[in-house]
């Protein structure tokens with residue numbers, strides 16, 4: 555089945571700008587926390603998509619990714635009904651988010 559039923563998608567201002575956070579639970583699983591509820595409610599991943607990638611940018615770091623990664627996630631909060639999208643890739647440089655305008 556096509557991600558988001560084949561419709562365009564882009565994260566909203568509710569999840570961008572550092573508003574979406576997350577953490578691991580008792581194990582190594584990572585959870586996205588609903589920014590609208592802002593009380594630790596875990597968002598459910600409804601679907602994901604492996605997106606087309608661009609060539610990795612050499613960063614001159616000690617270790618580098620072996621392959622490109624770009625995943626899109628469709629997130630949903632069952633409490634407040636927030637429905638949104640985020641992406642994760644390995645082509646952004648590491649460092650503190652506030653120190654880099656790209657991040």
Ligand SMILES: [Zn+2]
Nearest residue numbers: 588591631634
């Ligand atoms: Zn919520």
